[in-house]
């Protein structure tokens with residue numbers, strides 16, 4: 001059975017925050033509020049449009065009644081879908097890490113809380129879709145991360161097995177999904193919400209994709225940690 005590396009999308013594979021914040025700012029403008037700086041909105045970028053809108057309104061101390069929230073969500077998603085890959089790009093080093101894993105026989109997949117249609121569109125526009133055995137979103141199965149049905153379904157669609165799967169993500173949502181299936185996980189600490197719980201829960205924390213080697217990935221799924229400095233292996 002193949003070894004499988006499952007990547008989260010926003011904040012892990014692709015730096016989507018600038019395009020997400022651009023769509024958020026369209027809504028704020030329509031709501032008569034100032035533009036929000038990217039550094040204020042970035043920590044919320046991995047939690048979806050609804051959470052970004054709520055956080056932005058809270059930041060400005062403004063009310064967001066349900067009807068307005070719904071209208072904004074619609075506005076956000078329409079703008080985002082039309083502009084999904086304007087500035088979104090893979091994080092530094094991730095394409096090389098994917099190549100190393102593929103060359104060592106690993107299968108790659110994506111498990112994201114983005115809507116599946118948007119995840120596929122983004123990866124299509126970046127010419128990356130074909131690299132993944134499965135791209136599964138919040139609406140692909142009956143639940144989304146951390147619900148194990150999402151990650152478990154992604155593994156099944158990729159012809160993988162939980163015993164030979166590694167999860168790579170940037171938030172506690174990803175780490176909790178891995179834990180629910182008893183999988184090892186890597187937290188990328190340059191993502192959107194690498195909080196204490198996520199750092200503590202992850203099997204390994206990396207700050208640079210050059211540390212994601214087939215050797216480290218193999219050790220993690222074998223339940224063994226490599227001895228010595230990770231940097232020395234690259």
Ligand SMILES: O=C(O)COP(=O)(O)O
Nearest residue numbers: 009010046047048112113
């Ligand atoms: O859009 C979201 O809710 C988060 O997406 P992610 O799971 O790829 O980080």
Ligand SMILES: [Mg+2]
Nearest residue numbers: 008010011046
């Ligand atoms: Mg994420």
